[in-house]
Amino acid sequence: MPLLDFHRGRRLRTSPALREMVRENEVRPQDLVMCYFVAETEDPDFRKPISSMPGQYQLSLDQLERQVAGAVKNGLRSCLLFGIPAEKDEVGSQAYAEDGIVQQAIRRLKTNWPELIVIADTCLCEYTSHGHCGIVSSKGEIKNDPTLDLLARAAVAQAKAGADIIAPSDMMDGRVAAIRAALDEAGFINTPIMSYSVKYASGFYGPFREAAEGAPKFGDRTTYQMDPANGREGLREAAADLDEGADIIMVKPGMPYLDMVRMLRDNFDAPVAAYQVSGEYSMIKAAAQNGWLDEKTVVMESLVAFKRAGADLIISYFTEDVLKTLNG
Numbered sequence: 001m002p003l004l005d006f007h008r009g010r011r012l013r014t015s016p017a018l019r020e021m022v023r024e025n026e027v028r029p030q031d032l033v034m035c036y037f038v039a040e041t042e043d044p045d046f047r048k049p050i051s052s053m054p055g056q057y058q059l060s061l062d063q064l065e066r067q068v069a070g071a072v073k074n075g076l077r078s079c080l081l082f083g084i085p086a087e088k089d090e091v092g093s094q095a096y097a098e099d100g101i102v103q104q105a106i107r108r109l110k111t112n113w114p115e116l117i118v119i120a121d122t123c124l125c126e127y128t129s130h131g132h133c134g135i136v137s138s139k140g141e142i143k144n145d146p147t148l149d150l151l152a153r154a155a156v157a158q159a160k161a162g163a164d165i166i167a168p169s170d171m172m173d174g175r176v177a178a179i180r181a182a183l184d185e186a187g188f189i190n191t192p193i194m195s196y197s198v199k200y201a202s203g204f205y206g207p208f209r210e211a212a213e214g215a216p217k218f219g220d221r222t223t224y225q226m227d228p229a230n231g232r233e234g235l236r237e238a239a240a241d242l243d244e245g246a247d248i249i250m251v252k253p254g255m256p257y258l259d260m261v262r263m264l265r266d267n268f269d270a271p272v273a274a275y276q277v278s279g280e281y282s283m284i285k286a287a288a289q290n291g292w293l294d295e296k297t298v299v300m301e302s303l304v305a306f307k308r309a310g311a312d313l314i315i316s317y318f319t320e321d322v323l324k325t326l327n328g
């Protein structure tokens, strides 16, 4: 064979040690956030499987505590809480009630594990009878400005309960400004806001709507969540949120929107979060249960892809499993 001059990329792949030495990205326990659904129930043993999300449950406060205890032993650093109230109403009042279920859960977790970073999802859809993220007008429109005050009240209630980070997921305009002002006024100047800045009107939230019982009873979320066809618009959303005082900006869903993670990483200095949503979890689980994919392999691959795209932190329903894997 004549002497050919070509690139030998395989040289650096010859052994596990060499591959590790040149590895560019890594998923670390401190990057990962686990999601929990906490239900308001009289039954302390309540632990209801979410059929479209095998391995995930709606949990009573006691069950949540048990679940988190196990996860913390495996190295859990942070979790994101969603609430399922016993009663819903037009204005989602349980979202900002002092004894709302998420507020109770935050107090419980922070009492047990002061060092655990407890993130509160701030939205109305789990608490409203109509299932929308904002106030609904008589014409069925989702009203922006009247919703802001309720979101701000929810954020303050969560911060009072001890939430470490407030994460507004409603996609109303101006909510970061409203929440920042309310938090500051209530004395929570050091409570960061992680904004769901680039949040799409996505079909990948399907299983979540079973999990959190928050599906809209009419219409959809397309007048407030972003059009999946748009990329540049995400830059405007993220810039606005940062301008209004967001500390961390998020892209959601995750895997189909890795371009947006990269775009935010390249355009802003703030930490970027990626949310691997319920539908992404369910797809991997379903394929794995059929024997079509190797679960551990694709889960690690999907998470390192977020890091490669530029995410600092990753919200994933696989967090507990991954912590076990990382611990060997």
Ligand code: PBG
Binding pocket: 121, 123, 125, 133, 169, 170, 204, 205, 206, 207, 208, 209, 221, 276, 277, 278, 279
């Ligand atoms: C609340 C909220 C949703 C999700 C997170 N917060 C539902 C929605 O916007 O419709 C979805 C999370 C997931 O699918 O895992 N607004």
